[in-house]
Amino acid sequence: MVPSNAQGLRSTGLKVTQPRLRILEIFQKGVQRHMTAEDVYRVLLDEQQDIGLATVYRVLTQFEQAGILRRSNFESGKSVFEINEGTHHDHLVCLDCGRVVEFYDAEIERRQKKVATEHGFELQEHSLALYATCAHKDSCPHYDKAAHAPLGTRAHHPG
Amino acid sequence: MVPSNAQGLRSTGLKVTQPRLRILEIFQKGVQRHMTAEDVYRVLLDEQQDIGLATVYRVLTQFEQAGILRRSNFESGKSVFEINEGTHHDHLVCLDCGRVVEFYDAEIERRQKKVATEHGFELQEHSLALYATCAHKDSCPHYDKAAHAPLGTRAHHPG
DNA sequence: TTTGGTGCAAAGACTTTGCAAAGGT
DNA sequence: ACCTTTGCAAAGTCTTTGCACCAAA
Numbered sequence: 001m002v003p004s005n006a007q008g009l010r011s012t013g014l015k016v017t018q019p020r021l022r023i024l025e026i027f028q029k030g031v032q033r034h035m036t037a038e039d040v041y042r043v044l045l046d047e048q049q050d051i052g053l054a055t056v057y058r059v060l061t062q063f064e065q066a067g068i069l070r071r072s073n074f075e076s077g078k079s080v081f082e083i084n085e086g087t088h089h090d091h092l093v094c095l096d097c098g099r100v101v102e103f104y105d106a107e108i109e110r111r112q113k114k115v116a117t118e119h120g121f122e123l124q125e126h127s128l129a130l131y132a133t134c135a136h137k138d139s140c141p142h143y144d145k146a147a148h149a150p151l152g153t154r155a156h157h158p159g
Numbered sequence: 160m161v162p163s164n165a166q167g168l169r170s171t172g173l174k175v176t177q178p179r180l181r182i183l184e185i186f187q188k189g190v191q192r193h194m195t196a197e198d199v200y201r202v203l204l205d206e207q208q209d210i211g212l213a214t215v216y217r218v219l220t221q222f223e224q225a226g227i228l229r230r231s232n233f234e235s236g237k238s239v240f241e242i243n244e245g246t247h248h249d250h251l252v253c254l255d256c257g258r259v260v261e262f263y264d265a266e267i268e269r270r271q272k273k274v275a276t277e278h279g280f281e282l283q284e285h286s287l288a289l290y291a292t293c294a295h296k297d298s299c300p301h302y303d304k305a306a307h308a309p310l311g312t313r314a315h316h317p318g
Numbered sequence: 319t320t321t322g323g324t325g326c327a328a329a330g331a332c333t334t335t336g337c338a339a340a341g342g343t
Numbered sequence: 344a345c346c347t348t349t350g351c352a353a354a355g356t357c358t359t360t361g362c363a364c365c366a367a368a
Contacts, residue, residue, distance in 0.1 A: 015367055016367070018366090019324070053325095053358090054324080054327090057359070058323085058359085075232055092274065092280060094280065103274050107270050108270045111266050111270075115264055115267075121260075122291055126288060127286070127290075130285045131282075131283050132283050134279065174341085174342055174347060195332095196332080211349070211350045213333085213334075213351075214349055236357090
Protein backbone atom coordinates (compact mmCIF):
# COMPACT_ATOMS: atom_id res chain seq x y z
CA MET A 1 0.00 0.00 0.00
CA VAL A 2 1.20 3.43 -0.89
CA PRO A 3 1.88 5.57 2.17
CA SER A 4 -0.37 8.58 2.53
CA ASN A 5 1.03 12.03 2.10
CA ALA A 6 0.49 12.58 5.80
CA GLN A 7 2.60 9.58 6.61
CA GLY A 8 5.19 10.62 4.13
CA LEU A 9 5.46 14.05 5.68
CA ARG A 10 5.62 12.67 9.19
CA SER A 11 8.45 10.39 8.23
CA THR A 12 10.51 13.41 7.28
CA GLY A 13 9.94 14.99 10.66
CA LEU A 14 7.69 17.66 9.24
CA LYS A 15 4.37 18.30 10.88
CA VAL A 16 1.38 17.49 8.76
CA THR A 17 -0.17 20.86 8.03
CA GLN A 18 -2.63 22.13 5.48
CA PRO A 19 -0.13 24.14 3.48
CA ARG A 20 2.27 21.24 3.23
CA LEU A 21 -0.42 18.78 2.22
CA ARG A 22 -1.87 21.13 -0.37
CA ILE A 23 1.46 21.89 -1.91
CA LEU A 24 2.43 18.25 -2.03
CA GLU A 25 -0.86 17.45 -3.75
CA ILE A 26 -0.28 20.10 -6.36
CA PHE A 27 2.95 18.46 -7.37
CA GLN A 28 1.43 15.00 -7.29
CA LYS A 29 -1.53 16.03 -9.39
CA GLY A 30 1.07 16.80 -12.00
CA VAL A 31 -0.83 19.62 -13.66
CA GLN A 32 2.53 21.11 -14.29
CA ARG A 33 5.61 19.10 -13.50
CA HIS A 34 8.04 21.99 -13.16
CA MET A 35 6.84 24.84 -11.02
CA THR A 36 8.26 27.98 -9.50
CA ALA A 37 7.20 29.19 -6.08
CA GLU A 38 4.91 31.62 -7.76
CA ASP A 39 3.38 28.95 -9.97
CA VAL A 40 2.49 27.03 -6.83
CA TYR A 41 1.21 30.15 -5.15
CA ARG A 42 -1.06 30.93 -8.07
CA VAL A 43 -2.56 27.46 -7.99
CA LEU A 44 -3.26 27.88 -4.30
CA LEU A 45 -4.92 31.21 -4.97
CA ASP A 46 -7.09 29.59 -7.61
CA GLU A 47 -8.04 26.96 -5.07
CA GLN A 48 -9.01 29.70 -2.64
CA GLN A 49 -6.39 28.44 -0.27
CA ASP A 50 -5.30 31.07 2.19
CA ILE A 51 -1.61 30.30 2.04
CA GLY A 52 1.04 32.97 1.91
CA LEU A 53 3.84 33.17 -0.60
CA ALA A 54 6.39 33.07 2.22
CA THR A 55 4.96 29.77 3.34
CA VAL A 56 5.20 28.43 -0.18
CA TYR A 57 8.87 29.30 -0.23
CA ARG A 58 9.42 27.76 3.17
CA VAL A 59 7.60 24.58 2.30
CA LEU A 60 9.33 24.18 -1.03
CA THR A 61 12.70 24.54 0.63
CA GLN A 62 11.76 22.06 3.32
CA PHE A 63 10.52 19.61 0.72
CA GLU A 64 13.73 19.97 -1.16
CA GLN A 65 15.75 19.28 1.96
CA ALA A 66 13.54 16.34 2.75
CA GLY A 67 14.19 14.93 -0.69
CA ILE A 68 10.57 15.24 -1.75
CA LEU A 69 11.27 17.85 -4.40
CA ARG A 70 14.19 18.69 -6.59
CA ARG A 71 15.19 22.26 -7.30
CA SER A 72 16.65 23.46 -10.59
CA ASN A 73 17.73 26.94 -11.45
CA PHE A 74 18.08 26.99 -15.20
CA GLU A 75 19.02 30.49 -16.24
CA SER A 76 15.80 32.22 -15.47
CA GLY A 77 16.72 33.59 -12.11
CA LYS A 78 13.91 31.64 -10.51
CA SER A 79 14.04 28.28 -8.81
CA VAL A 80 11.99 25.56 -10.43
CA PHE A 81 10.75 22.59 -8.42
CA GLU A 82 9.61 19.14 -9.42
CA ILE A 83 8.80 15.89 -7.67
CA ASN A 84 11.94 13.97 -6.85
CA GLU A 85 11.44 10.46 -8.07
CA GLY A 86 14.91 9.39 -7.19
CA THR A 87 15.88 8.86 -10.77
CA HIS A 88 18.35 11.49 -11.78
CA HIS A 89 17.84 13.38 -14.99
CA ASP A 90 18.81 16.60 -16.65
CA HIS A 91 16.70 19.12 -18.53
CA LEU A 92 16.18 20.32 -22.02
CA VAL A 93 14.36 23.63 -22.11
CA CYS A 94 12.59 24.83 -25.21
CA LEU A 95 13.48 28.41 -25.97
CA ASP A 96 10.31 28.78 -28.02
CA CYS A 97 7.68 27.69 -25.58
CA GLY A 98 9.40 27.06 -22.27
CA ARG A 99 8.52 23.38 -22.32
CA VAL A 100 10.87 21.26 -20.23
CA VAL A 101 11.92 17.81 -21.37
CA GLU A 102 13.77 15.47 -19.05
CA PHE A 103 16.52 13.22 -20.22
CA TYR A 104 19.21 10.97 -18.89
CA ASP A 105 22.35 10.09 -20.75
CA ALA A 106 24.58 7.55 -19.07
CA GLU A 107 27.54 8.50 -21.16
CA ILE A 108 27.30 12.14 -20.21
CA GLU A 109 27.07 11.17 -16.56
CA ARG A 110 30.09 8.96 -16.92
CA ARG A 111 32.19 11.59 -18.61
CA GLN A 112 31.28 14.18 -16.00
CA LYS A 113 32.56 11.96 -13.25
CA LYS A 114 35.67 11.27 -15.28
CA VAL A 115 36.35 14.95 -15.87
CA ALA A 116 36.12 15.70 -12.16
CA THR A 117 38.36 12.81 -11.25
CA GLU A 118 40.96 13.74 -13.79
CA HIS A 119 41.15 17.20 -12.27
CA GLY A 120 41.65 15.81 -8.80
CA PHE A 121 38.11 16.30 -7.63
CA GLU A 122 35.33 14.15 -6.41
CA LEU A 123 32.12 14.95 -8.22
CA GLN A 124 29.29 15.81 -5.87
CA GLU A 125 26.62 17.04 -8.20
CA HIS A 126 26.09 18.82 -11.43
CA SER A 127 23.62 20.97 -13.21
CA LEU A 128 23.08 20.52 -16.89
CA ALA A 129 20.47 22.27 -18.95
CA LEU A 130 20.18 22.24 -22.71
CA TYR A 131 18.49 25.18 -24.37
CA ALA A 132 17.01 24.41 -27.74
CA THR A 133 14.41 25.38 -30.27
CA CYS A 134 11.82 23.22 -31.95
CA ALA A 135 13.37 21.67 -35.01
CA HIS A 136 9.96 21.59 -36.67
CA LYS A 137 8.05 24.58 -35.43
CA ASP A 138 5.13 24.04 -37.83
CA SER A 139 4.33 20.70 -36.32
CA CYS A 140 5.25 21.52 -32.78
CA PRO A 141 2.08 21.24 -30.70
CA HIS A 142 3.54 23.62 -28.19
CA TYR A 143 4.91 26.31 -30.38
CA ASP A 144 1.83 28.50 -30.32
CA LYS A 145 1.89 28.58 -26.59
CA ALA A 146 5.00 30.71 -26.76
CA ALA A 147 2.94 33.81 -26.27
CA HIS A 148 1.66 32.50 -22.97
CA ALA A 149 5.15 31.98 -21.62
CA PRO A 150 4.35 28.98 -19.47
CA LEU A 151 7.62 28.78 -17.60
CA GLY A 152 8.41 32.39 -16.92
CA THR A 153 7.60 35.64 -18.51
CA ARG A 154 11.05 37.10 -18.47
CA ALA A 155 12.99 36.72 -21.65
CA HIS A 156 16.21 36.17 -19.79
CA HIS A 157 17.94 33.92 -22.25
CA PRO A 158 21.12 32.12 -21.34
CA GLY A 159 24.53 32.89 -22.60
CA MET B 160 49.16 43.21 -34.63
CA VAL B 161 46.75 42.94 -31.76
CA PRO B 162 44.00 45.54 -31.90
CA SER B 163 43.89 47.89 -28.94
CA ASN B 164 41.07 47.72 -26.49
CA ALA B 165 39.85 51.05 -27.78
CA GLN B 166 39.66 49.68 -31.28
CA GLY B 167 38.01 46.55 -30.04
CA LEU B 168 35.36 48.52 -28.26
CA ARG B 169 34.74 50.78 -31.20
CA SER B 170 34.26 47.82 -33.47
CA THR B 171 31.37 46.69 -31.30
CA GLY B 172 29.70 50.05 -31.61
CA LEU B 173 30.40 50.94 -28.01
CA LYS B 174 31.95 54.25 -27.23
CA VAL B 175 35.39 54.12 -25.73
CA THR B 176 34.95 55.34 -22.19
CA GLN B 177 37.01 55.10 -19.06
CA PRO B 178 34.71 52.67 -17.27
CA ARG B 179 34.62 50.34 -20.25
CA LEU B 180 38.36 50.42 -20.76
CA ARG B 181 39.08 49.88 -17.08
CA ILE B 182 36.70 46.97 -16.83
CA LEU B 183 38.04 45.36 -19.94
CA GLU B 184 41.57 45.69 -18.58
CA ILE B 185 40.61 44.04 -15.35
CA PHE B 186 39.46 40.98 -17.21
CA GLN B 187 42.50 41.00 -19.46
CA LYS B 188 44.90 41.33 -16.57
CA GLY B 189 43.50 38.02 -15.50
CA VAL B 190 43.93 38.59 -11.78
CA GLN B 191 40.80 36.58 -11.41
CA ARG B 192 39.36 34.90 -14.42
CA HIS B 193 35.80 34.54 -13.18
CA MET B 194 34.33 37.63 -11.64
CA THR B 195 30.96 38.81 -10.43
CA ALA B 196 29.84 42.39 -10.87
CA GLU B 197 30.81 43.02 -7.32
CA ASP B 198 34.25 41.49 -7.78
CA VAL B 199 34.85 43.93 -10.60
CA TYR B 200 33.46 46.80 -8.59
CA ARG B 201 35.75 45.98 -5.68
CA VAL B 202 38.80 46.02 -7.95
CA LEU B 203 37.75 49.40 -9.28
CA LEU B 204 37.41 50.70 -5.75
CA ASP B 205 40.89 49.45 -4.95
CA GLU B 206 42.14 51.28 -8.00
CA GLN B 207 40.49 54.46 -6.76
CA GLN B 208 38.36 54.45 -9.85
CA ASP B 209 35.19 56.41 -9.41
CA ILE B 210 32.89 54.03 -11.21
CA GLY B 211 29.46 53.12 -9.93
CA LEU B 212 28.18 49.63 -9.43
CA ALA B 213 25.32 50.30 -11.81
CA THR B 214 27.81 51.14 -14.50
CA VAL B 215 29.65 47.94 -13.84
CA TYR B 216 26.43 46.02 -14.36
CA ARG B 217 25.64 47.93 -17.52
CA VAL B 218 29.09 47.48 -18.97
CA LEU B 219 29.23 43.79 -18.14
CA THR B 220 25.90 43.25 -19.86
CA GLN B 221 27.02 45.23 -22.90
CA PHE B 222 30.26 43.29 -23.07
CA GLU B 223 28.34 40.07 -22.88
CA GLN B 224 26.09 41.14 -25.72
CA ALA B 225 29.10 42.24 -27.70
CA GLY B 226 30.65 38.83 -27.25
CA ILE B 227 33.56 40.16 -25.22
CA LEU B 228 32.53 38.40 -22.06
CA ARG B 229 30.70 35.24 -21.24
CA ARG B 230 28.19 35.02 -18.40
CA SER B 231 27.63 31.99 -16.24
CA ASN B 232 25.19 31.61 -13.42
CA PHE B 233 26.25 28.53 -11.52
CA GLU B 234 23.99 28.06 -8.52
CA SER B 235 25.11 31.01 -6.52
CA GLY B 236 22.42 33.43 -7.55
CA LYS B 237 25.06 35.75 -8.92
CA SER B 238 26.24 36.12 -12.48
CA VAL B 239 29.87 35.33 -13.09
CA PHE B 240 31.73 36.81 -16.05
CA GLU B 241 34.87 35.79 -17.87
CA ILE B 242 36.65 36.76 -21.06
CA ASN B 243 35.10 35.07 -24.05
CA GLU B 244 37.90 33.52 -26.00
CA GLY B 245 35.62 31.86 -28.43
CA THR B 246 36.59 28.44 -27.29
CA HIS B 247 33.65 26.88 -25.57
CA HIS B 248 34.12 25.21 -22.24
CA ASP B 249 32.15 24.21 -19.21
CA HIS B 250 32.94 24.67 -15.52
CA LEU B 251 33.87 22.59 -12.58
CA VAL B 252 33.33 24.47 -9.34
CA CYS B 253 35.08 23.42 -6.15
CA LEU B 254 32.62 23.27 -3.29
CA ASP B 255 35.47 23.66 -0.80
CA CYS B 256 37.18 26.77 -2.03
CA GLY B 257 35.11 28.15 -4.87
CA ARG B 258 37.86 27.63 -7.40
CA VAL B 259 36.61 27.30 -10.95
CA VAL B 260 38.21 24.90 -13.39
CA GLU B 261 37.37 25.00 -17.06
CA PHE B 262 37.06 21.89 -19.13
CA TYR B 263 35.90 20.77 -22.50
CA ASP B 264 34.75 17.28 -23.30
CA ALA B 265 33.96 16.62 -26.92
CA GLU B 266 31.97 13.54 -26.13
CA ILE B 267 29.72 15.39 -23.71
CA GLU B 268 29.18 18.08 -26.32
CA ARG B 269 28.35 15.47 -28.91
CA ARG B 270 25.88 13.66 -26.70
CA GLN B 271 24.14 16.89 -25.78
CA LYS B 272 23.52 17.68 -29.37
CA LYS B 273 22.34 14.16 -29.95
CA VAL B 274 19.92 14.30 -27.04
CA ALA B 275 18.36 17.50 -28.34
CA THR B 276 18.07 16.15 -31.85
CA GLU B 277 16.49 12.94 -30.69
CA HIS B 278 13.83 14.92 -28.91
CA GLY B 279 13.05 16.94 -32.00
CA PHE B 280 14.98 20.01 -30.98
CA GLU B 281 17.84 21.97 -32.31
CA LEU B 282 20.38 22.62 -29.61
CA GLN B 283 21.17 26.30 -29.21
CA GLU B 284 23.25 26.32 -26.10
CA HIS B 285 23.70 24.67 -22.79
CA SER B 286 24.89 25.28 -19.31
CA LEU B 287 26.84 22.62 -17.53
CA ALA B 288 28.49 23.00 -14.17
CA LEU B 289 30.06 20.26 -12.11
CA TYR B 290 30.20 20.73 -8.36
CA ALA B 291 32.93 18.79 -6.67
CA THR B 292 35.19 18.63 -3.66
CA CYS B 293 38.95 18.29 -3.56
CA ALA B 294 39.83 14.64 -3.62
CA HIS B 295 42.96 15.40 -1.63
CA LYS B 296 42.23 18.30 0.67
CA ASP B 297 45.54 18.06 2.50
CA SER B 298 47.51 18.78 -0.61
CA CYS B 299 45.05 21.19 -2.17
CA PRO B 300 46.82 24.54 -2.42
CA HIS B 301 43.48 26.30 -2.49
CA TYR B 302 41.70 24.63 0.35
CA ASP B 303 42.52 27.30 2.92
CA LYS B 304 41.00 29.97 0.79
CA ALA B 305 37.63 28.59 1.64
CA ALA B 306 36.90 31.81 3.45
CA HIS B 307 36.70 33.69 0.20
CA ALA B 308 34.87 36.74 1.43
CA PRO B 309 33.30 38.77 -1.37
CA LEU B 310 32.53 42.41 -0.81
CA GLY B 311 29.21 43.02 0.84
CA THR B 312 28.83 41.31 4.17
CA ARG B 313 25.86 39.27 3.24
CA ALA B 314 25.92 37.76 6.67
CA HIS B 315 22.51 36.24 6.70
CA HIS B 316 22.36 32.77 8.05
CA PRO B 317 19.35 30.78 9.25
CA GLY B 318 18.89 30.92 12.95
C1' DT C 319 -0.21 22.33 26.48
C1' DT C 320 3.76 22.56 24.02
C1' DT C 321 6.07 22.93 20.02
C1' DG C 322 6.32 24.13 15.72
C1' DG C 323 4.03 26.41 11.60
C1' DT C 324 1.81 30.29 9.34
C1' DG C 325 0.61 35.00 7.50
C1' DC C 326 1.94 39.34 6.92
C1' DA C 327 4.98 42.86 6.22
C1' DA C 328 9.51 44.21 6.12
C1' DA C 329 14.12 43.27 4.92
C1' DG C 330 17.81 41.27 2.03
C1' DA C 331 20.55 40.10 -2.10
C1' DC C 332 21.32 40.98 -6.71
C1' DT C 333 20.24 43.67 -10.67
C1' DT C 334 17.99 47.26 -13.45
C1' DT C 335 16.30 51.86 -14.41
C1' DG C 336 15.16 57.15 -14.39
C1' DC C 337 17.29 61.25 -14.66
C1' DA C 338 20.47 65.06 -14.63
C1' DA C 339 25.28 65.76 -15.19
C1' DA C 340 29.52 64.46 -17.53
C1' DG C 341 32.00 62.52 -21.41
C1' DG C 342 33.30 60.94 -26.13
C1' DT C 343 33.55 61.90 -31.19
C1' DA D 344 27.17 70.38 -30.55
C1' DC D 345 25.19 65.93 -30.35
C1' DC D 346 24.18 61.94 -28.52
C1' DT D 347 25.91 58.39 -25.42
C1' DT D 348 27.31 57.10 -20.99
C1' DT D 349 27.71 57.62 -16.14
C1' DG D 350 26.55 58.08 -11.01
C1' DC D 351 23.39 58.13 -7.86
C1' DA D 352 19.42 56.70 -5.80
C1' DA D 353 15.24 54.54 -6.29
C1' DA D 354 12.77 50.71 -7.99
C1' DG D 355 12.31 45.80 -9.35
C1' DT D 356 12.49 40.78 -8.80
C1' DC D 357 12.99 36.76 -6.29
C1' DT D 358 13.58 35.03 -1.72
C1' DT D 359 14.14 35.08 3.33
C1' DT D 360 13.12 36.59 7.96
C1' DG D 361 10.93 38.73 12.40
C1' DC D 362 7.11 38.39 14.98
C1' DA D 363 2.58 37.71 16.80
C1' DC D 364 -0.92 34.42 16.26
C1' DC D 365 -2.56 29.74 15.21
C1' DA D 366 -2.53 24.73 14.71
C1' DA D 367 -0.78 19.94 15.12
C1' DA D 368 0.73 16.44 18.30
